[in-house]
Structures are given as C-alpha cells and as structure tokens.
Amino acid sequence: MRSCIRQSPLKRGVMAYQRGSIRRVARKEGVCWVLRYRVSKPDGGRVENTIPVGLVRAFPKEKDAWREVDRLRLLVRINEAPSPARIKFDALAEHYLKADFGADAVRPKSQNTIAITEHIVRHYLVAHWGNEFAEDLKPLDIQRWLKSLNAENKLAWTTISKIRGVMSRIYKVGILHERVARNPVQHVETRSKTDYKAIILTPAQTLAILQGIPSILHRTLVLTCAATALRASEILALRWSDIRWDEGRIRVSKRWARGDGPTKTAASDGYVPLHSELAQHLRLWQAQTPYTQGTDFVFPSYKAKGRVPLSASIFVRSHLRPAAILAGVQVEKGQRFGLHNLRHSLSNWLVNKGKVEPKTVQGILRHSRIQTTLDLYTQNDSDETRAAQGEFLKALGMRTELVQ
Numbered sequence: 083m084r085s086c087i088r089q090s091p092l093k094r095g096v097m098a099y100q101r102g103s104i105r106r107v108a109r110k111e112g113v114c115w116v117l118r119y120r121v122s123k124p125d126g127g128r129v130e131n132t133i134p135v136g137l138v139r140a141f142p143k144e145k146d147a148w149r150e151v152d153r154l155r156l157l158v159r160i161n162e163a164p165s166p167a168r169i170k171f172d173a174l175a176e177h178y179l180k181a182d183f184g185a186d187a188v189r190p191k192s193q194n195t196i197a198i199t200e201h202i203v204r205h206y207l208v209a210h211w212g213n214e215f216a217e218d219l220k221p222l223d224i225q226r227w228l229k230s231l232n233a234e235n236k237l238a239w240t241t242i243s244k245i246r247g248v249m250s251r252i253y254k255v256g257i258l259h260e261r262v263a264r265n266p267v268q269h270v271e272t273r274s275k276t277d278y279k280a281i282i283l284t285p286a287q288t289l290a291i292l293q294g295i296p297s298i299l300h301r302t303l304v305l306t307c308a309a310t311a312l313r314a315s316e317i318l319a320l321r322w323s324d325i326r327w328d329e330g331r332i333r334v335s336k337r338w339a340r341g342d343g344p345t346k347t348a349a350s351d352g353y354v355p356l357h358s359e360l361a362q363h364l365r366l367w368q369a370q371t372p373y374t375q376g377t378d379f380v381f382p383s384y385k386a387k388g389r390v391p392l393s394a395s396i397f398v399r400s401h402l403r404p405a406a407i408l409a410g411v412q413v414e415k416g417q418r419f420g421l422h423n424l425r426h427s428l429s430n431w432l433v434n435k436g437k438v439e440p441k442t443v444q445g446i447l448r449h450s451r452i453q454t455t456l457d458l459y460t461q462n463d464s465d466e467t468r469a470a471q472g473e474f475l476k477a478l479g480m481r482t483e484l485v486q
Contacts, residue, residue: 102160104147106138111341113138115147119160133159155204169261171219172212175203177261178252194315194339202248206231216253216262224249225270239273246272280426281419283308283411288427290409291402299392300401302367303381307421310354311428311447314421315339318391323376325364331356334448338391350448394421 102119115135120128133156141147159176183191210227211219228246231237246267253265288308295301307317315337324333331353336342345351368374373388382388398420406413413419429447
C-alpha cells in the first residue's frame with residue numbers, strides 16, 4: 083500500500099520559480115498569445131491564471147511571443163512573492179503595472195496611456211533602479227538622476243516630470259498594497275514648465291502645403307485637421323457615420339491609439355462644426371475612397387485594406403513635413419512638427435486675426451479650461467501688439483519731433 087504524504091498548506095503556498103507556458107487563445111480582438119501560470123489560494127490550493135502577451139499576427143511564432151514575455155518582464159510578475167520582506171524596485175514596478183492597470187484600478191486606462199507608462203517604467207525607471215532595494219532609494223539620489231536626464235539625455239522637463247509622477251505612483255501603490263512603507267519620491271522636485279513653442283502656420287502656408295500634397299486622401303486629411311482642430315488621434319478614429327451632413331457637424335466620441343479608445347477628456351467628447359465648404363471636400367473624397375460604409379474609417383490605411391486608419395507618424399514623416407518645408411515653413415531638423423501644429427494654428431488665427439471670442443475657440447478645441455486655450459494654443463500677434471502700441475502713442479500725443 084502506497085503511503086500518501088500530505089504537504090502543509092503553508093509550504094504548498096510557496097511555489098518554486100515558475101516559467102509558465104504560452105498558448106493561443108481566441109479573443110474579440112483576434113487570436114492572441116497568453117502566458118499561463120499558477121497562483122496560490124489562501125487554503126494552499128493552486129489555480130491557473132493567464133496574462134495576455136500579444137496578438138498572434140504581431141508575434142507569428144512562439145519564440146517571438148517568448149521574446150515579448152521577456153520584454154514585458156512577465157516572469158518577474160508571476161514569480162512575485164506575496165509578502166517580500168525586502169522588495170527590489172523592478173518587482174515593485176511590475177507589481178504597480180499589474181495592480182494599477184488591472185482589476186484593482188480605480189480608473190480605466192487607454193491603450194495609449196498603458197503603452198506610454200510601460201515605456202517609462204521599463205526603459206527609464208527599471209533600467210536604472212531595477213536592481214536596487216525599493217526602500218533603500220534616497221530622495222536626493224532620485225532628484226540628481228532626474229536632473230541628469232535633462233542635462234545628459236536632453237529630455238524635456240515635462241517628460242521628466244511625467245517620469246517622476248510614474249515613479250511616485252509606483253511607491254503609492256506599493257504602500258497601498260503593503261509592499262513598502264515609504265515614498266522617497268514625495269519630496270523630490272522637478273520643473274514642469276515646457277520650453278516648447280509650436281510652429282504656427284498662416285492660412286497662406288497651409289494652402290501651400292495642401293497644394294504640395296498630390297494624394298486626395300492626404301489633402302482631405304490635412305484640410306479637415308486644419309479646419310476642425312481635431313487631435314491626430316481623434317481624426318484617425320473618425321468613421322463616415324460620424325460625419326453628420328444634415329446637422330452640419332462632426333461627432334467626436336473616441337480616439338485611435340492602437341485601437342479605439344475614449345476621448346482624451348470628458349470635455350473632448352462632443353462635436354466640431356462642419357462648414358459647407360469642408361463638407362464639399364469630404365463628399366468629393368467619399369466619392370473616391372473604396373471604403374464608404376458608415377463603419378469605415380474616413381482616412382483608412384490602404385495597406386491594411388481599410389481595417390485600421392492610416393499611420394499618423396508615417397504620414398507626417400513621408401508627406402506633411404516634406405510638404406511644409408517645400409512650402410517655405412521653417413522646420414529645423416529634429417524640431418517637432420505634425421498634425422497638432424494645425425490645431426495650434428487654427429486657434430491662434432481665430433483669436434488674433436479672426437477676433438473670435440476665446441470661449442468660442444475653447445468650444446472648438448473642446449478644452450475643459452479656457453486658460454489652456456489662451457496659454458498654450460494662442461501666441462502673441464506681432465502686428466496686433468504693434469498696432470496696440472501705436473494706439474497708446476497716438477492717445478499720448480507724442481509726435482516724433484517732440485522727442486528729437
């Protein structure tokens with residue numbers, strides 16, 4: 083008779099290092115790879131759990147999927163001890179990604195936010211601090227490192243401020259889940275004011291850019307962006323059903339960032355005007371595009387046969403930027419320039435030249451605060467400031483001969 087040795091539930095709860103296994107699973111978005119692993123229950127039992135790795139079309143072979151598992155550091159996640167006495171920063175960071183972006187998250191995150199946060203965590207924070215014990219980090223060391231990102235890596239202070247914010251959030255979640263007892267980032271200071279100044283296009287320059295773009299798809303995209311001030315992610319997400327021809331407006335309810343997602347803010351969810359001139363150009367484009375159904379993208383990717391919109395980054399690099407330089411726009415090498423400059427340009431023209439009420443411009447841009455419209459999306463007009471100065475001198479009665 084074979085003897086049966088029962089293991090203590092306490093000992094059963096401590097599992098050896100596990101590598102897990104991957105398999106294909108059919109999901110709504112398509113067939114994807116998932117990593118299978120075991121988790122311990124309070125009673126000492128074990129159940130299988132899974133973490134999504136990526137779509138099979140993005141990682142066709144199993145070895146490709148395993149590379150993505152390594153890149154995402156998923157094995158660190160699944161081998162986290164439930165109550166480590168001394169946790170290293172990389173494990174604390176992975177715990178944050180799992181806790182703050184999973185079922186425990188208070189607010190859902192867009193795919194774009196998830197991708198940006200993972201990039202900050204893995205390429206900056208874990209790359210530098212990963213092997214350090216989380217509670218051994220000193221505030222002054224962190225502040226000196228953040229400063230070096232500006233001095234040596236030439237990162238903008240706004241980007242560094244985001245990195246600091248993510249690092250602080252890692253510790254806040256760690257404190258909430260009792261992984262660490264303190265937050266060394268709490269008293270670390272950074273600058274948050276940006277030195278960025280958008281290139282503002284005049285209507286004449288915008289027209290020259292349009293005339294330099296041969297494709298009707300690309301021309302209509304630029305014209306629509308220039309006339310509506312839609313964000314790049316919002317204009318890419320447009321379907322033909324969003325064009326409300328009879329109402330004279332365009333519905334903005336989502337944005338495209340590796341898939342459909344909610345708008346940037348609640349105030350962004352709404353409508354922008356559709357003038358008859360713009361409507362005419364959109365109808366001309368609709369008559370030529372092969373994708374005309376209500377659910378089809380207004381600005382589709384031909385390469386993907388209309389399943390997704392065109393790539394904004396490729397369009398800007400291959401078409402918009404060269405057309406702008408050809409039109410005489412001063413775009414220096416490495417200087418930021420893209421569809422967002424059309425948004426800045428419209429708001430600046432409306433306030434300074436069109437003399438449109440700032441509140442109306444705020445409505446077009448769909449900003450939640452009018453100060454954002456005035457501070458970030460309008461620049462001083464030199465003609466207007468000179469004219470205002472002239473009005474003062476005229477009122478003062480100072481003629482040139484009086485001061486000679």
